[in-house]
Each structure stands twice: as structure tokens, then as C-alpha cells.
Amino acid sequence: QAGLTQPPSVSKGLRQTATLTCTGNSNNVGDQGAAWLQQHQGHPPKLLSYRNNRPSGISERFSASRSGNTASLTITGLQPEDEADYYCSAWDTSLSAQVFGTGTRVTVL
């Protein structure tokens, strides 16, 4: 199953801004956009953003955007608790399947 491509890791300093990318194609990210998930070690993923929306309780420091087949998640004012793995996800209309990104580990220095 074809997945979405994410950089393996991003490292930024405390209170800095990190931008994560997620590249797919016209059948998934380019069609329906991507959702973003945060996963701390030993815990299930948590939905951060989807289709320009943030679920209730998610900090405004997390914002998402899309340009063509690439989605982005920007985390402003990085905090120690933001250290986690981040995954993008989208429905692929060609595969009729949910696809996930390869994941990006964010480290706060």
C-alpha cells in the first residue's frame, strides 16, 4: 500500500517553530487533504487537525495547511510536551484505503 512521505525527524529549540511536511498525490492529500496525528510513546495517536479544523481542546499552536499534494503542520512556540511522533493521514480515493504517513519524530532541544 502506497503511503505518504514525511521527513523522519525534525529538531528545534524551545519556543521555536517547527514545520512538518507530508507528501502524497492527487488521489489522497491533493484530493481530500490530510489529517495530522500526534503520538507520544506508549499512547494511542491523537487527532490534531483535519480539513482546516482543530478538534476541541487542541492548542492553537498547531496549524495545518496544504499546497497541492503536500500538507504541512506548523507547531509554534515549541514546548517540551510537543516531543512526539507526528503522522499525517488521508483517504486515498484510488486505493479506497486510508493511508498514513511514514511519521516524523519531533525533538525539542
Next chain:
Amino acid sequence: QVQLQESGPGLVKPSQTLSLTCTVSGGSISSTYYYWNWIRQPAGKGLEWIGRIYPSGTTNYNPSLKSRVTISLEKSKNQFSLKLTSVTAADTAVYYCARDLVRGVIGYWGQGTLVTVSS
């Protein structure tokens, strides 16, 4: 707030069938509009979508697993289940059940259950 809880054997022998159940609370599994999903994650690796089922019984499966996977509903128990046949060590993973928040966006996750395939 919908809650999901996975249950099932934590150890399965190679070549046997992995069977898991997801119990849903805080909402009816018969509610239209939402899909019910299974996802897995091998230790130290990324997320892999296994498949989903709609209240009508319509299913979609990961093409790479389709020949071995069956997802079904047990409406009277407000549960849905996963069966994965002919397992190997490569099927060892934490298995999550999950529900859409909106169509095509998985928003509610269970805590996950570790299934190890070993003799």
C-alpha cells in the same frame, strides 16, 4: 464522547487466526455516517491501516492484507471485530480500533492491545 476498547488474546501461534474485538461505549455502532476502523503498529514502526466497516456492513480493506482480513459488526453487543488469518511474526503489533470523527478522518482511538505472534 465515544470510547473504544480492544480485547482478545495477546499471543497467537504462527499460521493461526488472530481475533480481536472492539467494544464501543458512549455511542451506538449502528449510527450512520461513521466508519469503524482497525489499525496496527509494530513496535518502533509507523501506523498501518487494516480496514474499516460501515454500519450497513460495507467494508474496505488494505489491499496488502485483504486476502487475510475480515471485519464484522456485532450490533447487539455494540462491538466490531477483526479476524486476520495465517499470521506470521510480521503480524506482531499493537492493534488499535478507531472511529471516524468525520467521514474519512479517524478521530477516536482505543488504547490499543499488543498481539504477539510466536510459537
